[in-house]
Amino acid sequence: MNIDSDYVNSNSTSMDSIDLPKVESVTISEDEWIELTITIQELVNDILEENIIRISNANVYKEITQAVIDVLFETLAHLFTEEDEIFEDIQELAEQMVEMEIERSDIPKRSLTMTLDNLEQQTEEVKIQLENTIEQLRNIPQPQQKTTEWYQFRYNLISASNLWKALGSEAQRNSLIYEKCKPLDIEKIEQSNGNVYGSMHWGVKYEPVTVQVYEDMYQTKIEEFGCIQHPKYNFIGASPDGINIEPNSNRFGRMLEIKNIVNREITGIPKTEYWIQTQIQMETCNLDLCDFVETKFNEYEENDFYEDKTHDYKGVILHFVERPEIESDILIYKPSFPKYIYKPLSIENKKKSIDTWVENIKNEQNEDNYALFSINYWYMEEFSCVLIERNRKWFENAVKHIEHTWDTILKERVDGYEHRAAKKRVPKINVFMDASSNSYVTNIQKKQTACLIRLDEEGNIYNKEDS
Structure with a gap:
């Protein structure tokens, strides 16, 4: 079962399967890691629970992931600079954590790709x-x-x-x-x-x-x-x-x-x-x-x-x-x-x-x-x-x-409801003239058209090739 939209399911079901970015210069204590994961769990749950109406948004999982990325960057900012390659690793970490929290949630996924x-x-x-x-x-x-x-x-x-x-x-x-x-x-x-x-x-x-x-x-x-x-x-x-x-x-x-x-x-x-x-x-x-x-x-x-x-x-x-x-x-x-x-x-x-x-x-x-x-x-x-x-x-x-x-x-x-009407913007009709003094018009307002159907003596659609 695969989840569509901007979320892809995997077999990750626990924090043990979440790896810190594999960058030697990054050091984070166990307490800091626990505090960070709790913060992210609360953030994801807050978006899913308190703002559940946003789940209708086609980009909702991207929004959640970006929110988690922001928290990770803020928390780990002292460990790297903007030039470090760790940025991509942080993003991958955020995606894994969001994936795990969505799997743990009892809220249905937005949509899923199914096979027989x-x-x-x-x-x-x-x-x-x-x-x-x-x-x-x-x-x-x-x-x-x-x-x-x-x-x-x-x-x-x-x-x-x-x-x-x-x-x-x-x-x-x-x-x-x-x-x-x-x-x-x-x-x-x-x-x-x-x-x-x-x-x-x-x-x-x-x-x-x-x-x-x-x-x-x-x-x-x-x-x-x-x-x-x-x-x-x-x-x-x-x-x-x-x-x-x-x-x-x-x-x-x-x-x-x-x-x-x-x-x-x-x-x-x-x-x-x-x-x-x-x-x-x-x-x-x-x-x-x-x-x-x-x-x-x-x-x-x-x-x-x-x-x-x-x-x-x-x-x-x-x-x-x-x-x-x-x-x-x-x-x-x-x-x-x-x-x-x-x-x-x-x-x-x-x-x-x-x-x-x-x-x-x-x-x-x-x-x-x-x-x-x-x-x-x-x-x-x-x-x-x-x-x-x-x-x-x-x-x-x-x-x-x-x-x-x-x-x-x-x-x-x-x-009365007239105040709800959208303000109509009438396009300006422009007349241009080229070097040969030929003029042409743009932005002409379209009018309703009608389709005329010619019938033969028996009431069938007239076909010139048959006559």
Whole structure:
């Protein structure tokens, strides 16, 4: 079992395995050594216990180590100068001592890198408890998705994905309060959800693909549970990407949270906001473990897809759009969400098999008044899965801040919230002229764009090559 983030586990379990820097010029008495180790133990425990809320910080172990290094330098300053090579040895000593104290602590590690080899077998008692918890989650009544009641339900919650702002900077907290105080505008939300070109939509589009890969990779089954309201703190809501429901899997009862990365590096270290999100989800659903999965997908042309022999996971996504209604010979367009159909991994990636599958899906969707807009060929470039354990002590400290923020939201929905709005900075439009008297403009403000789709007489997407 390896610990990710900035902490690496080893077999060090006692002070006997901690060595002083191997520098002959350094001499320290046994009493001084004992006093030093006690000071460091107290320092680490203070950070972990009294400032437990900071454990959400992705760099928390580096911060602890640096604090210990500062103490070591201060204590041993009389033994060396800044030019001595001992500085590196002191840093190594600090890392060893922090490692030992974290191992001794009863606070869960921030996250861990797991393999199938070191998963513990679940007892029958644990499985029964998990089965009961999952069944309870299934039976929680919820409004139907995308209805007015559903939007209203979510409006009166702070979702796990946004809750980190309540624990962030003053500007982030202001942003959360402002967004939750604004009157609910369902039409605007639906228009935003219909945008298929942003990074957020990319994540939504590829979430089912990640589930397919995860299920295949770990031989398990994932089920969605919608938006769950916390049983005690009814202002907290969580929408986990899924829960493992395969009883024969060692991951049974484990939550799944997915992030499909577009343009940043996957480090295996959950960002602060993502770690907080998983903690809130586990608390809300009363589960103790969460697999945090990050993936990176790319798309390529059809020919490249069939020629590609290097990627283990690749597939096809069909993008459908709803046909307009016809009233009095007039086409009536209405906002609609993109509809995606995903090729099962069990269908082989050969052209004949895929063409047959595409044709069958087109016929099925045609009956529901949907037209095929595009065929997307994808491959998975990167996959990361780390385990995050439920940290009850962290939640006990964090929920007080969350509740205070919610009380502020309720108050300012009545008294006024406009003062929370961020100050808008309008970029200055600059006009330049080059030596040839050609002028060009920079910093032009972007406006919303619309995608126009041409349909043929039968209501299908118009293809010039077919005409």
